[in-house]
Amino acid sequence: MKEEEYALLDATGLAGLVARGEVDPYSPSRAAQQRIARLNPTFNAAVTSIVPALEMESWHEHLPPFFGVPTLVKDLHTLVKGSALTHGSRFFKGHISSHDSDLVARMRRAGMSIIGRSNTPEFGINTSTEGAFHGPALNPWNIARSTGGSSGGAAAAVASGMVPIAHATDSGGSIRIPASCCGLVGLKPTRGRIFAGLDEGEGWHDMFHAFFLTRSVRDVAGLLDCLANQDGAVPYLAPTMSGTYKELLRQPCPKYKVGVMRLPPNEVPIDPECELALNRAEAAFSEMGHELIDMHISINGPEMANCFRKVIASSVAATINAHEKVLKRQAREDDFEPVVWQMLRLGRGIDGGELNRATAQLHLMARDIMQTTSRFDLLLTPTLAKAPLPLGELDASTLNLDVFFQKIFGFAPFTSLFNVTGQPAISLPIHWNQDDLPIGVQCVAGTGCEDILLHIARDFEYYFDWQKRQNDLIKRL
DSSP states (O other): OHHHHHHOOOOOHHHHHHTTTOOOTTTHHHHHHHHOOOOOOOOOOEEEEEEOOOGGGTTTTTOTTTTTTTEEESSSSSSOTSBOOOOOOOTTTTTBOOOOOOOHHHHHOOOOOEEEEEEEOOOOOSOOOOEEEEOOOOOOEEEEEOSSSSHHHHHHHHHTTSSEEEEESSSSSSHHHHHHHHOOOEEEEEETTTTOTTOOOSGGGGGGGGEEESSHHHHHHHHHHHHHHOSSSOOOOOOOOOOOOHHHTTOOOOOEEEEOOOOTTTOOOOOOOHHHHHHHHHHHHHHTEEEEEEEOSSSSSHHHHHHHHHHHHHHHHHHHHHHOOOOOSOOOOSSHHHHHHHHHHHHHTTTTHHHHHHHHHHHHHHHHHHHHTTTEEEEESSSSSSOOOOOOTTTTTTOOOHHHHHHHHHOOOOSSSHHOOOOOOOEEEEETTTOOEEEEEEEETTTOHHHHHHHHHHHHHHHHOOOHHHHHHHHHH
């Protein structure tokens, strides 16, 4: 299989070639490795290689849905047996996973070929992937711009055609932010839809979500069908629907009531190009016959950011504290970037009562947000307040904690709201600015209503034809 042919196919298309016997099951992985070898020195999307292993003899006549499709696993919280898991930190250098996370096991059962790990900033706390340990991931649309974060390596890999899909995680926007920055489809599923299988729990006090970055909507549907939780042995279980998401894509889209949110609760200024993307989405909704109503979420933005910071800090501290015992050494200041060291010190100073008050406040805010939005079928917001940032603007090695969080919430003020509520949210790549930088819009549905998001995503994919832009980029690289 030629590299240039491979790179233009989505995961569904590649799996179809394998299933029909038109290419051998290892051919896509070989093409992926060839493309990574050529492009990764430029984009730094992949940070670890893994020898692919497909259980050929165990499938007999019925191949799994993504058999032979190469992918990357994010270097954060997700174990791959025999592979280094560093969380983007020099503190964990050389730490090898002894087993697969639950999600990785399901990925293997779905037939995926795991060929490496993707770049992430230290502990995933940055909305730009430019950590000191792995170095910055560079945006394929413009290498002077950020890929977003924390799943920026995954986004760069998919946008450049290294892999058609890549595992990603999202605790405050880390799937949707890179999707917007790199011109991809980025779904954060409903809380409980995809069990990440973290050994240390669900992560970030139930705000941690796992899924994939993709170029096509049909890949999103197929991934939901094969990876969603089907049993009750998980901390949360999202509502299910009858039928499959792939079948849903063949059904007509109902007419929805859409709440349009123009400003975030912290009321930071929105870049005119992000406003233009929102306006284009509004026009598409209107042309498709949906009802549009302006709305606003009125919560205390600074208070939410403060509670969020305490939750993140306590989670970072818990992870490092646990691994001090495993690694048999104490964490030192020179093990971490300055912002992460400040987070560790903050987290270690937060007692149980303070953490409980912060999480309780976030739960109250979640209730208020969901009550405000319950009269709509879905919400429309900008994904971000700005176009992809210049590299260095969110450098965690040079900023103090207060400035760092101010910049993060100034860049991505819309996404973390829906980690707090647990609602499904998706970033769709509908606009490119005059500098040819992608800008997404975010659609949010009620708990368990990924079907609504996929209906809209499918119609927007046809209306805006973003795959032409994506393919043009891949051909240029």
